[in-house]
Amino acid sequence: MLAVEAVGRKTQTVEGLNGAPIQKAFVEKFAFQCGYCTSGFIMNCQGLINIHPDASDEVMQEWLQSNICRCTSYQEITEAIKSVLSSENA
């Protein structure tokens, strides 16, 4: 989405996700080291949760492939997003 398409609409930034389940999951699963990619991942994960709360692995990977992390192996991030997706379905 281009920024100009957001004119007149409500936007949510990562500060608005303070205390959100996905943020808590990232902390619990140790899903960050330097934190540079973390805000991007949390935003993207929240978008995934909003639109595909029952996302399969393939859908999750397709969504999150846009975000690169150089510090981690994505394993903790995958565990964090999966824990939130499965609890949304529970």
Next chain:
Amino acid sequence: MILRAATVLDAGKVINPKGAKGVVMGGMSMGLGLGSRESFIYDQQQELQNTSLRTYKVLRIGEQPEYLVDWGETPNANAPFGARGIGEHGIVAIHAALVNALSRAAQVELDQVPVIPELIWQKREEEKASSH
């Protein structure tokens, strides 16, 4: 598609297991990227040609293997709790291990990184040509 990657390191007494495993897996991830897909391409004027992450391919989510990390904990006599430091170590040997594994699988000696599929094919063709 790499299925599993294992690393055993000696970092003295590991006092933050989650953190230590996390940094080693991160290092392995970078090492596997270097071994399998990341390559700097220079032209004749030594100018770097990959100028974006579209052409400099790093591992993305879903492309990582199952990581196995373990420790040989030789305590450091001079440090509290016998701990040592650990950080980048995960990257050091993993791409060599990958190239060795691929050499074995392809039955041809691979001696450069990144080992892209075209390189394996090329080496096998050279091997075939030289044995005739």
